[in-house]
Amino acid sequence: MTALRNNLAALWWVPRGIIFGLMAFFIFGPLFNMLLWTVTEKWYFPHTFPLEYGFSSWAKVFAPRGGALESLGNSLVVALLTVAVALALAIPAGYALARLKLPLRGLILLAFLIPQAFPNLTVYVNIARIFYEIGLNGTIPGVVLVHVSHGVVYAVWIATAAFSAIDPELEQAARNIGAGPMRTFRDVTLPLAAPGLMASAIFVFLESLDEFTGSFFVGAPDVNMLPLLLYTSASGGNYQIASITALLLLVPSLVFMLLVERFLKADVLSRVGH
Amino acid sequence: MSDDGFLQLRGVASRYGQTRVLKDIDLSIGKGEFVALLGSSGCGKTTLLRVIAGFIEPSDGQVTVNGRDITRHQPDKRGMALVFQSYALWPHMTVAQNIGYGLKLRGIAREEIARRVAEMATMLGLGGLEGRKPANLSGGQRQRVALGRALAVDPEILLLDEPLSNLDARIRLSVRHELRALQKRLGITAVHVTHDREEAMVMADRIVILDGGRIAQQGSPEEVYNRPASSFVAAFMGAENLLHLDGVRDGDNFLLQPGAAGEGGSVPVGDRPLGSGPVEARFRPEAAKLSDIDTPATMPGARFFGEVVAVSYPGGHWRHAVRIGEREIMADADRAFTPGQPVAVFVPAQTLFLFNSPSGDPVSRPGVSPEAVKIPA
Numbered sequence: 001m002t003a004l005r006n007n008l009a010a011l012w013w014v015p016r017g018i019i020f021g022l023m024a025f026f027i028f029g030p031l032f033n034m035l036l037w038t039v040t041e042k043w044y045f046p047h048t049f050p051l052e053y054g055f056s057s058w059a060k061v062f063a064p065r066g067g068a069l070e071s072l073g074n075s076l077v078v079a080l081l082t083v084a085v086a087l088a089l090a091i092p093a094g095y096a097l098a099r100l101k102l103p104l105r106g107l108i109l110l111a112f113l114i115p116q117a118f119p120n121l122t123v124y125v126n127i128a129r130i131f132y133e134i135g136l137n138g139t140i141p142g143v144v145l146v147h148v149s150h151g152v153v154y155a156v157w158i159a160t161a162a163f164s165a166i167d168p169e170l171e172q173a174a175r176n177i178g179a180g181p182m183r184t185f186r187d188v189t190l191p192l193a194a195p196g197l198m199a200s201a202i203f204v205f206l207e208s209l210d211e212f213t214g215s216f217f218v219g220a221p222d223v224n225m226l227p228l229l230l231y232t233s234a235s236g237g238n239y240q241i242a243s244i245t246a247l248l249l250l251v252p253s254l255v256f257m258l259l260v261e262r263f264l265k266a267d268v269l270s271r272v273g274h
Numbered sequence: 275m276s277d278d279g280f281l282q283l284r285g286v287a288s289r290y291g292q293t294r295v296l297k298d299i300d301l302s303i304g305k306g307e308f309v310a311l312l313g314s315s316g317c318g319k320t321t322l323l324r325v326i327a328g329f330i331e332p333s334d335g336q337v338t339v340n341g342r343d344i345t346r347h348q349p350d351k352r353g354m355a356l357v358f359q360s361y362a363l364w365p366h367m368t369v370a371q372n373i374g375y376g377l378k379l380r381g382i383a384r385e386e387i388a389r390r391v392a393e394m395a396t397m398l399g400l401g402g403l404e405g406r407k408p409a410n411l412s413g414g415q416r417q418r419v420a421l422g423r424a425l426a427v428d429p430e431i432l433l434l435d436e437p438l439s440n441l442d443a444r445i446r447l448s449v450r451h452e453l454r455a456l457q458k459r460l461g462i463t464a465v466h467v468t469h470d471r472e473e474a475m476v477m478a479d480r481i482v483i484l485d486g487g488r489i490a491q492q493g494s495p496e497e498v499y500n501r502p503a504s505s506f507v508a509a510f511m512g513a514e515n516l517l518h519l520d521g522v523r524d525g526d527n528f529l530l531q532p533g534a535a536g537e538g539g540s541v542p543v544g545d546r547p548l549g550s551g552p553v554e555a556r557f558r559p560e561a562a563k564l565s566d567i568d569t570p571a572t573m574p575g576a577r578f579f580g581e582v583v584a585v586s587y588p589g590g591h592w593r594h595a596v597r598i599g600e601r602e603i604m605a606d607a608d609r610a611f612t613p614g615q616p617v618a619v620f621v622p623a624q625t626l627f628l629f630n631s632p633s634g635d636p637v638s639r640p641g642v643s644p645e646a647v648k649i650p651a
Contacts, residue, residue: 172329173347173362177427179378187375191366 025189035243037243057240067229068241072248075226078140078215079208082147086155086204087197089148092161095189105269109160120213138222146214153206158203163189163197202256209252275426277470280305280463281326281431286335288321288487295321297487299335308457308464310478312471314510318487319467320435327356327433339430355424356433359440361416363408369419370404371393376427390523397456414445420454425460432457438473450476471511475499483507501544505629506553513556513627515603517578520627521552528628530555530611536578536598541569541623552631561625562605564594567616575622582611 036047037043041052061068097105127146128137136142166189174184190197212227220228226245234242279302287517288296296318301372303309311319324330326337328349337345344352363372364446365602373394374387382390395401398418415436424432437453438446453479457464468474474481475495490510491503500507509516509567521530521538532538555576571577579600587593596619605619 167360167362169358169362170364171358172349173356173358173364173423174375175329176327176354176356178350178379178422180348180350183379188364192343192364 008224032244034243037239040240057244061241067224068226068248069244071224071226071229071245072224074140074219075209078143078147078223079138079205081144082151082208083201083204085144085148087201090155090159091154091197093156094161095163095185096158097160098163099108109157112156113116115149116153124214124217129216131218137218138220140223142176143215143219143223143225146218147211150211151207151216153230154203154207155200158196158200159193161211162193162200165196199260202259206252206256209249219251244268279303280307280340280467282336282338283322283326283413284336284338286322286325286332286337288318288325288330289333289354290321295409295487296325296332296641299487300490301463301482301492303463304395305463306461308466308477308479310464310474310481311467311484312469312474312481312510313484313490317484319469319484321487322484323433323435323465323467326431327354328352342640346451350430352435354431355427355429355552356435357420357424357437359436360419361437361440363416363419363423364524365408365619368404369400369408369411372408373421373422373426376423377396380427385456390426394426413441417441417449425456425462430463432462433466434464434598436468437466448474453477473535483510485510500624502556502627505556505627508556508627508629513537513558513561515553515557515559515562515605517589517598517601517603518631519553519555519576519628520551521553523539523548528553530576536576538617539576539623540574541576541626541628542574543628546628548628549630553628554631555621556627557621557625557627559593560591561621562603563620563622564596564605564607564611565618565620568617569618571620575620576626578619578621580617580619582613584613584614585610 009055038057039053039055040050041054041056043050043052056119097100097109102108122148131137131142131145136145170188170192171184174188175181179187194245210227211225212231215223215225215228217230221226226249230242230245233239233245276647279588281301283299283301286296286299286301287294299322301309313319315460321330324333326349328344328347332345335345336343337353364375367375370391374391374420377387377390391404392401393406398421400415400418400422403411403415408419416441420437432452432627441449450473466477478495480492481495481498483490483498485486485506485592491498491507493501498507499511502511502513505516519530520533521528523529523543524540526543527540528543530536530538530553567579578598580596580603582594582596583597585592587610591608591626592610594605594607594611594617595602596605596617598619603619611617
């Protein structure tokens with residue numbers, strides 16, 4: 001009886017092992033595959049592993065005519081500008097939403113979600129059309145604006161949470177001791193909200209780096225971004241270039257995970273959307 | 275109250291939505307005076323302090339300092355310093371930065387700030403902690419930093435919002451005296467909000483008792499303790515024993531009618547506006563003298579008869595719960611009486627506080643049926 005039960009318990013490891021194995025495969029398989037492709041010289045069916053290894057694709061990607069450096073530059077400039085614009089909007093908006101007794105506060109927070117509520121393509125095709133008419137199409141500011149419309153929702157929601165997490169008495173204490181409203185904001189509110197604002201900046205930065213649809217319709221072909229390069233190389237069957245580009249996009253995500261873990265405190269997270 | 279107080283409140287009212295938190299507060303506080311605003315939670319004492327500090331704009335009335343109307347002034351333009359109940363220390367600044375912030379705002383040179391901060395830290399016993407963040411301080415140390423931050427700017431008026439309520443009981447007792455001594459030494463006008471009667475008594479020159487957004491009574495500690503103006507104040511100042519009696523006004527005396535509760539007695543009215551009819555009698559447990567039922571009274575006062583229900587020893591004396599008629603009261607004695615023993619409770623005239631029962635339905639008072647109020651003659 002006991003032996004049978006022990007056997008059954010041992011058998012439990014079979015489905016568990018299969019499930020864990022599959023999970024590991026689905027999570028790490030593609031990543032591993034991508035890493036392999038970045039150092040592949042020759043690899044074709046039916047071989048499980050590359051036939052030749054080398055770094056010639058890296059040289060191609062980073063060659064002046066490879067376009068990767070230009071795309072990387074564009075992507076970084078756009079991402080940084082997007083962060084700047086989104087924070088410039090999110091800091092006052094988040095503070096107002098956190099502190100002032102605004103009517104329809106929930107509705108305002110929800111309104112920031114509207115651009116995400118419709119299918120991306122329809123929205124961006126129309127934005128591209130409007131931008132084309134006013135000459136913003138194919139320019140860096142145009143791409144930045146599209147990315148801001150996308151990123152500002154995270155920025156505002158997280159900034160609101162970050163400001164809500166600050167005890168108003170800390171601001172009152174500064175006012176009471178003789179600081180004006182702006183001075184109080186600069187010396188007390190902003191430093192205390194900084195970790196949350198930092199996290200929202202990182203979110204927006206990554207969203208911008210990753211964004212494809214808007215960049216494609218508004219930016220291409222004049223402004224090339226990293227995801228576009230990834231797309232063209234992958235669809236052209238050049239998996240080496242696509243994988244190296246993907247790796248370039250992956251590194252900020254990993255850094256971001258570490259930073260968020262460090263900056264975003266539980267008391268801020270618990271206030272997101274409230 | 276004189277009209278030329280240093281800090282003057284005239285007809286101050288405040289409402290929160292439909293609720294009137296403060297109603298028509300008139301208060302005049304002299305320079306260098308230490309005033310305690312005393313009341314239970316929700317009485318409006320913190321709201322009143324915040325009106326003075328400028329965080330709440332009164333819906334009516336006027337606040338003046340030294341004859342200057344500051345009712346609409348921003349909090350940072352008032353020259354006051356508030357010590358918050360939560361201390362509200364800035365977690366991203368060190369102790370020295372917290373204390374020195376007000377001086378920095380005033381554009382004082384860095385060396386001068388460092389000197390004043392060091393001075394303040396020494397005075398408050400914070401020496402050596404200047405580089406720490408508030409998170410690494412004990413409750414008592416945080417309280418001192420909060421006080422130091424307020425005092426560093428040399429305020430005309432110091433506002434204290436229950437600053438001692440987060441300290442543990444033993445520290446609290448010593449901080450009371452330190453704070454009072456400091457206030458006297460610096461000659462600062464102080465307004466102290468508290469719900470702790472003893473704290474108010476020990477620290478303040480004048481106690482202002484608030485009830486339901488109104489001033490119930492104000493006066494020196496011994497005045498409010500020995501001559502409470504209303505049943506509420508008497509209860510708040512510790513006279514929690516309550517008996518409903520009947521009596522007749524006879525010139526300067528009030529004759530309590532003998533009844534089931536006791537043999538009555540004659541009590542001088544003094545300056546209290548007391549009329550014939552049902553009265554509420556209040557007294558403190560320590561004022562009541564417990565004795566055997568056949569011991570006669572030796573001084574003016576009232577004697578009640580009851581039965582001991584329970585005995586306990588809180589220290590120094592025995593405390594008895596005694597049932598008199600329908601009610602239970604607490605009375606102290608030097609020796610223990612056994613439960614079930616019939617006893618006489620004698621309350622000397624000067625410690626028995628009589629108030630006319632509020633006219634209107636007695637049913638509205640919880641736990642008292644109309645029959646219990648009337649003691650048959």
